Amino acid sequence: MNDADPPSTGRAGSLLRAISPDLSPWRSSRDFRLLWLSGCVTSFGSFLTYVAVPLQIKELTDSSFAVGLVGAFELVPLIVFGLWGGALADALDRRRLVLFAEAGLGLLSVLLLVNALLPTPVLWPVYVVAALVAAADGLQRPSLDALTPRVVRHDQLAAAFALNSLYRNVGSVAGPTLAGVVVTFAGVQTAYALDVVTFAASLLLLARIRAVPPPTDAEKPSVKAVLTGIRYAWSRKDLLGTYAIDLCAMLFAFPVAIFPFLAAELHADWALGPMYAASAAGALLVSVTSGWTSRIHRHGRLLLAAALGWGAAIALAGLSGSVWLVLFCLMLAGGADQISGIARSTLWNQSIPDEVRGRMAGVELLSYSVGPQLGQVRAGGMAGLVGVRSSVWIGGVACVVGVLALATALPRLLSYDDRTDPNAAAVRAQHEREAAEREAAAEQEAAGAA
Template identity: 65%
Template sequence: MCDGPAEGTPVEGTPVGEAPADGGAPDDDGPPPGSRSPLRGMLPDLSPLRSSREYRLLWSAGAVSVLGGFLTYVAVPLQVKEMTGSYLAVGLIAAAEIVPTIVFGLWGGALADSVDRRRLVLASELGLGLLSVMLLVNALLPEPMLWPLYLFVALLSALDGLQRPSLDALVPQVVAHDRLTAAAALNSLRWQIGAIVGPSLAGVLVATGGVETAYALDVVSFAVSLVLLLRLRTSPPPTGGEKPSLRRIAEGVRYARSRPELLGTYAVDAAAMFFAFPNTLFPFLADRLDAPWSLGLMYGAGAVGSMLVGMTSGWTSRVHRHGRAVAYGAAVWGLAVAAAGWTSNVWLVLLCLTAAGGADMVSGLFRSTLWNQTIPDELRGRLAGLELLSFTVGPQCGQVRAGTAASLVGVRASFWSGGLMCAASVGLLAAALPKLMSYDARTDEHAVRMRELRRERQEQP
């Protein structure tokens, strides 16, 4: 549970982003530079959680949802594997997610710039919870059906596409500009903890109580998350917001095209995930290595690496060339996945997957910071929709690629070939996108403009 405000209780209905009733505005400056010890400077910056009630609620609700979501993330492919024994059938789970994610991610971004973001988040969360109930009901049938799994996964992706842009667009509203890197690190840390605990817990639950137990706990997680999200203040659309339309979506696309450094982050992430996201093959790799006990560890290894970076993320606020960090992290991710495919020792595989997770954390952290520090609020929802496509469609297509490649050349070859292609493609993109590699948050015109706008809003009475 998140802590309440330091003093008093904000009045329900106060718009997100306005000064809290307790006077603890999300833009307070915190300790002066240089006041921290070197060790403390490496620890995560918790100031977004301390200074913003809204961010505490968002973070806490997300932590519960992430934990429950990872239970289903492991249970669905495992259930399909047990029902079919097919590489392709498992890979098609991701295929069922692709079109709904694209369509509803773009539409959800337009909605986030046109409606109350809090209401959209709540409605989507309720729908996601109901779909989780349906997965549970199907699993409890005497003979569970296969086709509903693909249908439910597609619907889950559609609702997630509607919700995610609003969630992402809320963060810059409730967290100070200079603390957005810290907020990104905390969001990643939340995900990492869920990615470690969730798969490990799912492995135990599925082994002892079946997939239905994992689905049941996911239902509970949605209920808790919904209660937390209900406490958020209203979040009216930006001034001048219009009804969602294809024209509005096109405006967001045109803005992204005008920003080569933004396009570069999308392209690097999409390439990294397409070529080197082999998670759908973990059940088969564990069998190939004669280590079925390692399945949960494989799903959690990347999160361990990410968490190690997140727990020492104090250094990230001193990095200003975010584009380079995005590219370097993505290249190391690919090389680590390739190494996991080369080795036949399960412990080395887990070590490589851990290294891959750490590199992905670095890339994702600075990608998120670049987005949040430079995109205007009136475009934030639509750009968040494009971001959603870059970091969800890539993994979904990557799982299809991994499953198809495994059926043709084998599981381990699918790993190492994809990892090498990832590193090569990131290198080509870095060479082709000089704006990405030269980006500097201290001097970039968009970052400077957004920093000045936030300062002006803070100074207003």
């Protein structure tokens, strides 16, 4: 600090540096920068299609049931191909898998565009494409998630997740709004066309990432390989705890499906949009102040605190009769969910060996995808029995009770410490060996060129 600066300025600067996002993965890894930029581009395109598909189905059928049916078409392909995609990610070049899946997703957007340009668009291709998109996403996501530990240093994994969450949360707040403007004023055809363009740009970025070949002794993709991954997850009670707590939180305290009814009950129909955006805003606030997360070592305890915070915030939202307090509680819940995501992702990437990382990413995909869908069914069904606000606060309380019970039943999760955990130590040593080998190879190549 300059002697001329007042002490308060120095303290403010230190605080700002402590909470600002850790940009070290961006600075040190070219491949992470390419992945991050690709994610930014496709995030916008995905929200265009996310808004356009239900609107197009509504225009074709004028049926809320027909719109909701999209989720049923997506669920089974996501489960099946998510697990299979994890086995492929451990056996093949992850970069190549991501590229092929990205190209497939781009072609599916082309099909949506062609159908929308027909004089009379047809309904069934929209459902078919939705199912195929879920399958392609299930194949791609494990490889995409498992790429990060290969391109980012072990001590930068928490920072990498926070930076990825930053663009996702910005997209969650701004994406639907921008997509709504495009769809409203330019039509679903324009939305699909722009999505195709974003996939083309993303492919150009992903193509520049270095190859990420599997180990020479990698297990071939098979049902047996999938079951090996599931058995590994079961053997690691700390991992099992992360899956179980997230599933519990989403099952009991994910009331998004009844937001329209909650807004009406509070006599604030105008608040429906802000309700959807509030949790994303809270998550974004955590992302832009996430520097402190790089200094956390007990990620199981951080996950427990975040899950309890999520449940408590949802319970308060259900008990409150003020729409402004509801929005504030939803923002708190979104921040807690973001902290939970950082804790889970860091623990996974720090302690899962690379030879099963893809299969574990497939299991993770199911844990954070199936929970919200079941939670919507729980919230809607209970709202019909006990009322909307009661469904919300009872779900929040059940989340708190369930999370505490799981923490008691799975003490290995709470004892996790990345400084002493043997699994984390083994993965750290593996990363150090690979980094040393890459450095030695680069030196030999430089010497040969000289």
